[in-house]
Each structure stands twice: as C-alpha cells, then as structure tokens.
Amino acid sequence: MQTQELRIRFKRVSKRFPGVQALDQVSFDVQPGCVHALVGENGAGKSTLAKTLSGAHQLDEGVIELDGQPVSIRDARQAQALGIAIVYQEFNLIPHLSVSENVFLGRWPRSPWSGLIQLRQLHARTRQLLDELELSVPVHATVGSLSVAQQQMVEIAKALSLQARVLILDEPSAILTPHELTALFRLMRRLTQNGTSIIYISHRMDEIFALADHVTVLRDGRHISTKPIHDVGRDSLIHETVGRSLDQEFPHRKDCRGSRVLHVEELCANRAFDGVSFDICEGEVFALTGLIGSGRSSVAKAIFGAVRCSGGRVELDNHLGPFRSPRAAMRSGIAMLPEDRKREGLLLERPLRENITLAHREDVATLGFIISGREKKAVAGLMVQHDVRAAATEVAAATLSGGNQQKAMLARWLQRSYRLVILDEPTRGVDIGAKVEMYLKLNAMAQAGTAILMISSELPEVIGMADRIGVMCEGRLMGILDNAERDTAQEQIMRLVVGEAVT
Ligand SMILES: Nc1ncnc2c1ncn2[C@@H]1O[C@H](COP(=O)(O)OP(=O)(O)OP(=O)(O)O)[C@@H](O)[C@H]1O
Ligand SMILES: [Mg+2]
Structure with a gap:
C-alpha cells in the first residue's frame, strides 16, 4: 500500500520513563476512515502511544507520519492544528467553568467589535454537540457538578468540536453506561464515514469486535500485531493481549449465602434517591446497576456514611444506622472503593x-x-x-x-x-487478565462470608458475577432480579434501566 493512503504511520517509535521502557520500537499503520482498536494489558503503553500523537509526550526515537508527511508534534496546540483530537483516560476539564466554556476552551467565540465572549453562540454550538451525543445536561452547568460519566461525554464533545482527522479515545467506555455508549458508537460510525480515523483504546472485547476495523496489540511497550478484525478470533486476541489463555472470564462461585448482614429500608437522600430497600447476606454479591445519575453511587455512599440520608434505616448486623461518617462505617466493618479515583x-x-x-x-x-x-x-x-x-x-x-x-x-x-465491602465500578480500566484475578478475589471474599455490594455499568460483569441484581432508575430501585436465570437477565435489566416495569 502507498504511504499516501495511510492516515498515520508509526515508525520505530520509542519512549522511555525512569525505570520503564513504555514504548519500544513500535511500528504500525492506521488507515483513514477506520476505527483502529488499540489493546494490551495495563501498562502496555497504549496511553503513552496516544500521548505521542497529542503532543503530551515527545518521542525519544522514531517517526510519526501523518497523511504521508513526517510530523513532529510538540504540544497540544500543534496537535490540534494538525487535526488530532484526544479524549484522555484521565480527563482534563476545568471544574469551575461551564460545560460550554470547557468544550470551547481557548476558542471562545468573541465579538469582532467589543472582544466580548459571545455567550449565546457559545452555548448554541455546545448544545448542538451535546445533542449529537444525546447528552441532556445544561450547557451552563459547571463541569464540577457533573458525574464522571457526564464529564467524559463533555470531553468527547470537546474533541468533536475540533472536527479532527484523527480522533483518539482512551478507554471512554470504562466510565460510560450502555446508553451513552450506544450514542457514542453511532457517532463514531458517522465520523469514520466522513473519513476520520479513530484510535479506540479499550479492554472490552465485545466492543472491539463490534466496532473496530483493525486491531493492534501492544505488550510491555512492544508491538505484537496489527490485523484486520475479521482475521482475529476472540480467544486468540485475548491470548495475544495477556500472553496466556483465560479459562473463564467470570470464574464460578458456589452459592454460599448465609444470614443477613445489611438491611436497607426506605432509604432516602434529598434529590439523589428515594425509598430504596434491599438486604445483602453473608457471602452474597449484590450488584446495583442503572444509568448515570440513577442514584447508584449515592445509595452506596449513603450506606458508607458519606452522603447524608434524609430518611430510612440502614442496619449492619445489629448496628443501627445510617452511619454518620465513613469513619463510623469503617469501624463497624464496612470498606468502600469509591468511583472516581482521581x-x-x-x-x-x-x-x-x-x-x-x-x-x-x-x-x-x-x-x-x-x-x-x-x-x-x-x-x-x-x-x-x-x-x-x-x-x-x-x-x-x-x-x-x-x-x-x-x-x-x-x-x-x-x-x-470486612463484613460489607462496597465497590463502585471496581474493574474500571482494568485489563481482562487482571479482571479475572479481581473476580477471583471477590469470590474468595464472598466465600469467607463477606457481603459484597458492587456497582457496575458493565452488564456482562453484573450478570457474570452477581447473585442478585438491583436496577436503579431516576433515584428509585426499580426491581431486584435473581441472577439464577442468566439468559433472561440482560433483557430484563435493560427494561428496568429505562424505567419499564418487568412482569
Ligand atoms: N508520566 C509518566 N512518568 C513515568 N512513567 C510513566 C508515565 N506515564 C506512563 N508511565 C509508565 O509507562 C508504562 C506504560 O503506561 P501507559 O499509561 O501507556 O499504559 P496503558 O497501556 O495505557 O495502561 P492502562 O491499560 O492501565 O491504561 C507504565 O509502566 C507506566 O507506569
Ligand atoms: Mg492507559
């Protein structure tokens, strides 16, 4: 193939940090108008490679060609000028600015007469982008007041506003729920039809097979393979990624449910959720799922004493709550892994x-x-x-x-x-080999008698790991499904998630 027909060519690209060779002579090509998936274990070098394109990192060695021309990308501004946009894994919004101000940061439309920012135009253009992403947050809301997933969508809107030739998405799906993801995937298809190349980093095999045209595997900073997706099988891709085969993505756990540990009754917190009731037993994995903003994380935080309840009861063994503080919850044997690590x-x-x-x-x-x-x-x-x-x-x-x-x-x-472990999106951003290890750990904790409350947006994970599944919609617990019948669970969850009753 002629070089001119390539969008990007990486030629023996290397990058070293103290103590690690993050990229080691990586060479491969990205075609125009394609989704190019980039996979590999945690620490394989995916984000580092993405950052060499966005100007956040400088190469130690090697060359990047864009549309047949060697380019040196020194900073973000230059990347933008070359038509490269990136949505970082750890995003970079300014919390006290509004959604619109963030989306057009550094590019606010100004009146040619007075030099003042044209707010109306700024908001209208932002609204248009958010509509494309089916995101309904107000454009003048401050970004700090949004959920992580909404912030992620704002980052994507920001990248879209650049109308780039190359769009890099570093694990967007780690944070988004199925609803936003569908909107994002639709948009990605539209963009590639218009010739944009998308570099898509993800640990989720389902997505990669559904979306990608090509897939590149990195391991320990080295290039392992680049292939058309049609030439790759799921098992072989997993094998290339983690360097071994996985017997089971969701290891089996025998039912070891004992007596009740947690009792939540008619729990309310102003505006966040209302009338939530459920129990969790020893040895049980109880999953809470639902859309962004459905109240899942707030319920978890309320149980942990990190959000004030306006009514209802929480009982942990014989201890009557709600807990007044996380410290009090911890003393009684609760641990919690929060959602937003940053x-x-x-x-x-x-x-x-x-x-x-x-x-x-x-x-x-x-x-x-x-x-x-x-x-x-x-x-x-x-x-x-x-x-x-x-x-x-x-x-x-x-x-x-x-x-x-x-x-x-x-x-x-x-x-x-612990008596109760609360995990809010525990496997976010974790590679598929390490996920299985984490599931084994969860199973071992359950089998030792710990009650586990897991919040997850990833349906296969919820269905693969939970004994029972609670589905939230707009601050209410819509239903609790017993996960014994896994075949029907997915469809039922999807209906509850959008607020439909299930018979
Ligand atoms: N700014 C930095 N300073 C020092 N080391 C770094 C820096 N950024 C990345 N690294 C190291 O480079 C290696 C590759 O990291 P990178 O973030 O590219 O991995 P990744 O493939 O994106 O992994 P993940 O799936 O966990 O996001 C890791 O060993 C990491 O610790
Ligand atoms: Mg990364």
Missing part, C-alpha cells in the same frame, strides 16, 4: 506507598509513628497480592498506568476482612 481516591502527587497505606496507617505505625521498614514490607506484599505494577514503591501515583492506579486503590481498601 477526585475521591488517589493522591496523585504522593508516592504509591503512601497511597496504599493511607486507609490503614495504624497497621504500620506504633504510637502514631510510621515504622518505615514495616510499611515498605506491607506495601510490597500488597502490590504483589493486587498485581500493582509500577517501577518502584516511591514513584508518584500519577505515573502509574490507569489500570494500575485502580489496582492500587483496591490494595488500599481491601487489606483486611
């Missing part, structure tokens, strides 16, 4: 070690002093146990790959045994 979890600039020991500092301290030998040993053990891959315990959490940041959060929260 806002509520990781201290990005602090060392990984500190991030991991944060929840249980007393375990590595005597009379309030951290014993550093003990801390280092504990951290090293937890990193192995949770498969957190980083160059060292002292690197800043920000330098970890997305999936490894998530695993570090699990290492922080799952250090002991």
Whole structure:
C-alpha cells in the first residue's frame, strides 16, 4: 500500500520513563476512515502511544507520519492544528467553568467589535454537540457538578468540536453506561464515514469486535500485531493481549449465602434517591446497576456514611444506622472503593506507598509513628497480592498506568476482612487478565462470608458475577432480579434501566 493512503504511520517509535521502557520500537499503520482498536494489558503503553500523537509526550526515537508527511508534534496546540483530537483516560476539564466554556476552551467565540465572549453562540454550538451525543445536561452547568460519566461525554464533545482527522479515545467506555455508549458508537460510525480515523483504546472485547476495523496489540511497550478484525478470533486476541489463555472470564462461585448482614429500608437522600430497600447476606454479591445519575453511587455512599440520608434505616448486623461518617462505617466493618479515583481516591502527587497505606496507617505505625521498614514490607506484599505494577514503591501515583492506579486503590481498601465491602465500578480500566484475578478475589471474599455490594455499568460483569441484581432508575430501585436465570437477565435489566416495569 502507498504511504499516501495511510492516515498515520508509526515508525520505530520509542519512549522511555525512569525505570520503564513504555514504548519500544513500535511500528504500525492506521488507515483513514477506520476505527483502529488499540489493546494490551495495563501498562502496555497504549496511553503513552496516544500521548505521542497529542503532543503530551515527545518521542525519544522514531517517526510519526501523518497523511504521508513526517510530523513532529510538540504540544497540544500543534496537535490540534494538525487535526488530532484526544479524549484522555484521565480527563482534563476545568471544574469551575461551564460545560460550554470547557468544550470551547481557548476558542471562545468573541465579538469582532467589543472582544466580548459571545455567550449565546457559545452555548448554541455546545448544545448542538451535546445533542449529537444525546447528552441532556445544561450547557451552563459547571463541569464540577457533573458525574464522571457526564464529564467524559463533555470531553468527547470537546474533541468533536475540533472536527479532527484523527480522533483518539482512551478507554471512554470504562466510565460510560450502555446508553451513552450506544450514542457514542453511532457517532463514531458517522465520523469514520466522513473519513476520520479513530484510535479506540479499550479492554472490552465485545466492543472491539463490534466496532473496530483493525486491531493492534501492544505488550510491555512492544508491538505484537496489527490485523484486520475479521482475521482475529476472540480467544486468540485475548491470548495475544495477556500472553496466556483465560479459562473463564467470570470464574464460578458456589452459592454460599448465609444470614443477613445489611438491611436497607426506605432509604432516602434529598434529590439523589428515594425509598430504596434491599438486604445483602453473608457471602452474597449484590450488584446495583442503572444509568448515570440513577442514584447508584449515592445509595452506596449513603450506606458508607458519606452522603447524608434524609430518611430510612440502614442496619449492619445489629448496628443501627445510617452511619454518620465513613469513619463510623469503617469501624463497624464496612470498606468502600469509591468511583472516581482521581477526585475521591488517589493522591496523585504522593508516592504509591503512601497511597496504599493511607486507609490503614495504624497497621504500620506504633504510637502514631510510621515504622518505615514495616510499611515498605506491607506495601510490597500488597502490590504483589493486587498485581500493582509500577517501577518502584516511591514513584508518584500519577505515573502509574490507569489500570494500575485502580489496582492500587483496591490494595488500599481491601487489606483486611470486612463484613460489607462496597465497590463502585471496581474493574474500571482494568485489563481482562487482571479482571479475572479481581473476580477471583471477590469470590474468595464472598466465600469467607463477606457481603459484597458492587456497582457496575458493565452488564456482562453484573450478570457474570452477581447473585442478585438491583436496577436503579431516576433515584428509585426499580426491581431486584435473581441472577439464577442468566439468559433472561440482560433483557430484563435493560427494561428496568429505562424505567419499564418487568412482569
Ligand atoms: N508520566 C509518566 N512518568 C513515568 N512513567 C510513566 C508515565 N506515564 C506512563 N508511565 C509508565 O509507562 C508504562 C506504560 O503506561 P501507559 O499509561 O501507556 O499504559 P496503558 O497501556 O495505557 O495502561 P492502562 O491499560 O492501565 O491504561 C507504565 O509502566 C507506566 O507506569
Ligand atoms: Mg492507559
């Protein structure tokens, strides 16, 4: 094929960070008007490669050609000028600015006479983009007030506004629910028909097979393969990605449900949810699913004492709640992994070690002093146990790959045994090999008698792992399905999610 017919050609591209070769002589081509999937384990180098295109990272070696011409992409502005837009895995919105101001950041329409920002035009153009994405948030809302998923959609709108030749989406689906995803996928098809090349990073095999025209596998910074999707089987793609076969994506757990641990009765929190009731037993995995903003995370936070309840009861064993604070909930044996690792979890600039020991500092301290030998040993053990891959315990959490940041959060929260563990989107951004490991851990916790409340937007995961599934819509629990009949669960969930009653 002639080089001119290629949109992008990576030629022996390398990038090194202290202690890691993130990209090692990577070469492959991306065609115009195609969806090109990029897959690989956590830390394989996918985001690093994407950032070499967006100007966030400079190459150590190698060449990038765009439409047949070698280009050097020094910064974001230059990438934009070349027609490259990116939606980062960890996004970059400014929380106190409005949706519109973020979407057109640095490109606000101004009056040629007065130089003032033309707000009406700004909002109208933003509205048009949001409509294409079927996102109904007000354009003047501040971004900080939106959910993570809505923020992700705003990032996508921002990338769309650039009308780029190359659009890079770094794991957008890790955060979006099926509804937004459908809108996004429709839009991606329209864009490729108009000649845009889309580089799509995802850990979800279903999506890759549904969307991609080509797929590239990276492993440990090296290029493993680039193939048309038709020439690739699911098992062989998994094998190339993780370097081994997986017997089962959702390992079996025998039913080990015991007596009741959690009782939630008519729980309400102003505006977030209303009249929510359910129980969870020892050894049970109870999943809560639903659309963004349906109230799932708020229910979880309310149980954990992080959101004030305006009515109702929470009982944990014999302890009467609601809990007044997360600290009180933790003392009674609840642990919670929050949804948004950037806002509520990781201290990005602090060392990984500190991030991991944060929840249980007393375990590595005597009379309030951290014993550093003990801390280092504990951290090293937890990193192995949770498969957190980083160059060292002292690197800043920000330098970890997305999936490894998530695993570090699990290492922080799952250090002991608990009565109830609440996990809000625990496998977000985690690669498919590491997911299976995480499921095995969940199963082991359940089998040891812990009650598990898992929030997840990924239906196969919900159906593959839960004993029972609660579906929320607009702040109400629409129904609870017993997951014994997995074949019918998906359809029933989809109906409850949009508020239809199920008979
Ligand atoms: N700014 C940085 N400083 C130091 N090391 C970095 C930095 N960014 C990435 N790395 C390292 O480079 C390697 C590749 O990371 P990258 O983020 O590209 O992985 P990824 O394939 O996107 O993984 P994930 O699926 O978890 O998002 C990892 O070892 C990571 O720790
Ligand atoms: Mg990444």
